[in-house]
Amino acid sequence: MSVENRPIRVLMAKTALDGHWRGVYVVATAMRDAGMEVIFGGELNPYQIVETAIQEGVNVLGLNIGSRYHQIRIVMEQLKKKGADEILVIAGGHVPREDIPLLKEMGIAEVFPPGSSLEAIVNFTKENVKSKRLAK
Amino acid sequence: MNNSAKRILEGDIATASRLMRDIDDRVPSAIEILKQLYLKTGKAYIIGVTGAPGSGKSTLVDRMVDVFRKEGKTVGIVAVDPTSPFTGGAILGDRIRMQRHATDGGVFIRSLATRGCLGGLTRSTQDIVNVMDAMGKDIIVVETVGVGQDEVAIVHLAHTSIVVLVPGMGDAIQAIKAGIIEIAEIFVINKSEREGTDKTERDLRTVLEMARKREDGWEPSIFRTEAILNKGVMELVSGIFQHKQAMMQSKGFKEKLKERTKATFLDVLQSKVMTQFIEKIEKEGKWDRIIHDLMEKRTDPYSLVEHIVSEQYGKNKMSSLTSEL
Numbered sequence: 001m002s003v004e005n006r007p008i009r010v011l012m013a014k015t016a017l018d019g020h021w022r023g024v025y026v027v028a029t030a031m032r033d034a035g036m037e038v039i040f041g042g043e044l045n046p047y048q049i050v051e052t053a054i055q056e057g058v059n060v061l062g063l064n065i066g067s068r069y070h071q072i073r074i075v076m077e078q079l080k081k082k083g084a085d086e087i088l089v090i091a092g093g094h095v096p097r098e099d100i101p102l103l104k105e106m107g108i109a110e111v112f113p114p115g116s117s118l119e120a121i122v123n124f125t126k127e128n129v130k131s132k133r134l135a136k
Numbered sequence: 137m138n139n140s141a142k143r144i145l146e147g148d149i150a151t152a153s154r155l156m157r158d159i160d161d162r163v164p165s166a167i168e169i170l171k172q173l174y175l176k177t178g179k180a181y182i183i184g185v186t187g188a189p190g191s192g193k194s195t196l197v198d199r200m201v202d203v204f205r206k207e208g209k210t211v212g213i214v215a216v217d218p219t220s221p222f223t224g225g226a227i228l229g230d231r232i233r234m235q236r237h238a239t240d241g242g243v244f245i246r247s248l249a250t251r252g253c254l255g256g257l258t259r260s261t262q263d264i265v266n267v268m269d270a271m272g273k274d275i276i277v278v279e280t281v282g283v284g285q286d287e288v289a290i291v292h293l294a295h296t297s298i299v300v301l302v303p304g305m306g307d308a309i310q311a312i313k314a315g316i317i318e319i320a321e322i323f324v325i326n327k328s329e330r331e332g333t334d335k336t337e338r339d340l341r342t343v344l345e346m347a348r349k350r351e352d353g354w355e356p357s358i359f360r361t362e363a364i365l366n367k368g369v370m371e372l373v374s375g376i377f378q379h380k381q382a383m384m385q386s387k388g389f390k391e392k393l394k395e396r397t398k399a400t401f402l403d404v405l406q407s408k409v410m411t412q413f414i415e416k417i418e419k420e421g422k423w424d425r426i427i428h429d430l431m432e433k434r435t436d437p438y439s440l441v442e443h444i445v446s447e448q449y450g451k452n453k454m455s456s457l458t459s460e461l
Contacts, residue, residue, distance in 0.1 A: 006163075007161070007225075007249070007251075008162040009157070009223065013150050028227060029227070031225065031345050032220065032223065032225035032226060032227050033220075033225055034223070034225060035223050035224040035225045036225050037225065037226045037228060037247075037249045038225070038226065038227050038228065039218075039231060039247050040227055040228065040229040040231070040232050041231065041232065041235070042232040042235055044235060044238065047239050048235060048238035048239055049240075051175045051238050051239050052231070052235070052245075054149060054153060054243055054245060055149060055153050055245055056153065056231075056245075056246065056247055057153040057154055057156055057157035057246075066147050082150065083150060084150065
């Protein structure tokens with residue numbers, strides 16, 4: 001199987017404990033329809049998220065975040081600590097636009113606030129996984 | 137020994153899970169590591185769990201893991217979900233029932249998508265189980281896709297195979313009687329608080345009584361569980377260990393291992409030979425012509441295959457191949 005044809009593996013997880021699942025379902029389905037293998041992680045704490053991402057060998061970690069930025073910081077630190085920071089991290093959810101730079105500073109590749117198109121999420125994921133793979 | 141292989145034998149999860157991705161994606165370099173790991177396999181006890189979608193397989197596995205962990209055993213789990221035949225994508229949702237174990241260093245969970253493989257497993261399952269075995273996991277649980285009839289592949293892989301049923305599924309037992317019901321060792325009626333459990337058990341016993349007697353003399357056992365409330369799970373686990381004991385003492389045990397070993401070898405052989413021919417056809421750009429000739433009925437698949445095989449090996453090459461062996 002050539003590098004480009006290898007299926008992209010994604011872990012979708014919620015750090016927000018708000019019970020708002022719809023967005024996660026919709027994005028997970030769009031990714032599946034784009035040919036990706038999406039592991040449905042559910043509502044997890046940062047340590048569970050990182051362990052799951054490593055055990056599942058994912059290329060991408062999709063986080064649904066509320067305002068719990070501290071949790072995100074732990075996720076990013078743990079990924080680095082465990083040598084798994086090659087994983088592309090993207091985020092979505094109710095994120096105020098002015099907070100996006102802060103999240104990117106933490107190492108999140110892109111943030112998709114409400115109103116983002118599914119196509120944009122899928123394309124961003126594909127493009128970035130591809131360039132990461134080619135860079136290896 | 138290769139560095140990756142060494143790290144995996146020491147139980148390194150990141151290296152193992154990277155290898156699993158390579159195995160799943162059929163990256164040739166994975167084979168080199170598998171060669172070294174194979175020699176260290178054979179210690180883990182492998183349990184297969186199969187049954188209809190929604191019967192509670194994942195929840196049951198989650199609860200069984202609790203019991204194994206309390207006994208100090210390390211556990212590997214391979215959970216298979218279906219790939220969409222249209223897009224190649226998949227939602228892997230078994231793991232969400234087992235997330236309590238996510239940060240337990242003694243539990244390694246891996247989700248796999250079928251990627252077009254029939255029979256409830258994936259092409260990579262055996263190899264991925266081998267990696268977990270080499271890592272030193274005491275028990276490996278393989279959860280198949282939610283199927284119900286012919287997923288006998290699991291039986292070749294597992295030492296103990298469990299079929300999970302739920303009450304009120306009508307003729308579900310009729311549907312499975314010809315396939316896995318003859319070979320599974322343990323049956324579980326999950327969600328047994330529901331109406332119809334007695335009837336399901338009666339039906340099941342009838343079908344089992346009518347089934348051919350097993351050569352190893354084992355009489356399949358039936359357990360009732362309510363996985364979500366953790367009821368009946370201890371009993372089920374001790375049932376698994378009873379089967380393990382019985383199997384290891386039975387006369388047929390060695391035969392079963394022989395068959396399993398042969399099946400693994402045949403898998404690798406088949407995959408190697410197939411890949412070789414597919415690569416050759418692709419390299420020579422012959423796909424279009426082959427398909428065209430077949431559709432136009434200019435030739436038939438049997439003659440074509442004979443031709444391609446003799447082109448590859450020839451008569452002389454074939455005999456030299458056997459003498460090498």
